[in-house]
Amino acid sequence: MSPPLFEVSKLSKRYGSATVVDNLSFSIAPGECLGVIGPNGAGKTTTIRMCLGLTTPDEGRISYSPPGAAAAALHMPQDALAIKAQLGIVSQFDSLDPDFSCAENLLVFGRYFGMKDAVIKARIPQLLEFASLTHKANAKLSELSGGMKRRLSLARALVNDPQLLLLDEPTTGLDPQARHLMWERLQRLVQQGKSILLTTHFMDEAERLCDRLLVLDHGQKMTEGAPRDLIARNLEPDVIEVYGEGALALVDSPIRTLAARTEVSGETVFFYTHAAKPLLAALADHPQLRTLHRPANLEDLFLKLTGRQIREDA
Template identity: 80%
Template sequence: METSILSVQGLRKRYGDSTVVEDLSFVIRPGECLGVIGPNGAGKTTTIRMCLGLSVPDAGSITAFGLQMPRNALAIKAQLGVVSQMDTLDPDFSCAENLLVYGRYFGMKDAQIRTRIPELLEFASLTHKANAKPGELSGGMKRRLSLARALVNDPRLLMLDEPTTGLDPQARHLMWERLQLLLQQGKSILLTTHFMDEAERLCSRLLVLDHGRKIAEGAPRDLIAQHLEPDVVEVYGNGAQTLLDAPLKALAARVEVSGETVFFYTQDAQPLLQALTAYPQLRTLHRPANLEDLFLKLTGRQIREDA
């Protein structure tokens, strides 16, 4: 049995004096979704481009399906499905025609593609839009069509680069449902995302990248338990930052500030919540630690410009 469907070892990529990816290693096993998260410029998209053979690494190796990338790029790509950040649908073709033309890129016969088109459109909930052009579709429909197109060659591994960016909550949830179905069918997925709820919902394992390096790896709940206190109390409102000088700061293991919100990370929130009743003008939210807390602890709260 295959132990990995994709293996990346010691990957490195530089552009001029800037190191974009440094000594990155990971594997994807059959039937699993591996999520890659990190701030802008962390190296996520560059990593996917190297895995697709669109960019040549300066060092390291990429093996997919037992084949070497980029040496066996065509044979590897025949077993891949890709959904990029940007919309690459052909605006002049209908939904069905987009699927037909894309299938031809894989050397598939028209008759073979046409037998797959109805099931792909049904999978994407676009049967009623078969003859519509992309310009007539909503953002969510376009993303589902892009996903259906990526499945035309029945790939073993899907590479999805921020597939739900720009979608409203309903459209995102429908995309998640479709991706869960693909995982249940035994497909493997490499997913980059900025949505922490998406990563926690879909991914069996996560890589956290920052400045091109892997800084953490593991199952989402394991990473949260490893790096964070279990309880978080958010306090916001006029005067929230005065709590930084108050004695109740000692009731938390760690305190962070973002804008007008103070975050108290604690092993037991009850003493802190009791003490906060003395500040009725402030609003509080008590919740369990989540992936967003993990992301911010490991990579910082400062805004990163797109790189």
């Protein structure tokens, strides 16, 4: 196996008496997409900020090993500038300059890396093509949709040809068409050998894009692994959702014994089971209820590990 491109070891961050990130370790291999999921306040954004050198950890080590056997490892924060020169960043909120056109945003951003104008201008056409924005090269941001702005942010993050992309909820606020186009572009980057650290609240996005997932809660790693492996290790294979008048009464009925585990959310009862047929047969005696039988998914895993209670932003 290739050595990690990026490695975080025993990272911790506290604000007063609150521990926001607690002894967190993970690594990213070349050409790998690592997803980080967790509820609000889990420590995802603080972790990203420490990886970028914007927040200083209280303990732990962050290192970047440039491709090439002879290259020495770089460490954050002492080598912050050298590491950032090899990163691409898409934050939660667009930081594009509204006074510039799409092409000008790319040109000006490339200058921050000390790139010559001739080199940047030679890259701009392929970056705009990658973002499906060739026809908007001279358009100002006010002429772009939300999806176009997110794609331009991704193109801008690639102007320095980084080996590692840090994407903090890159598809938040996008409609389904724009999200799917963004997913296609991110998959293409991984196929080209880029590495990605992705935080997201969309479970379908995490399952579709990520080779591995890291589940965070209260700053700690709850579990880590490939999406389908995590589901198989932590959940029963079948889920039956039951809702309608009288559904909640099933929680205290003999039907409950037919499921390995039961959860309630609002007016819906979730039965998690290894054998769906007996449970479905018993539910057939309650025709007033509506049922949905489906395989367990990543959202079930997320809710099992972090709970169903809504949390305010921390």
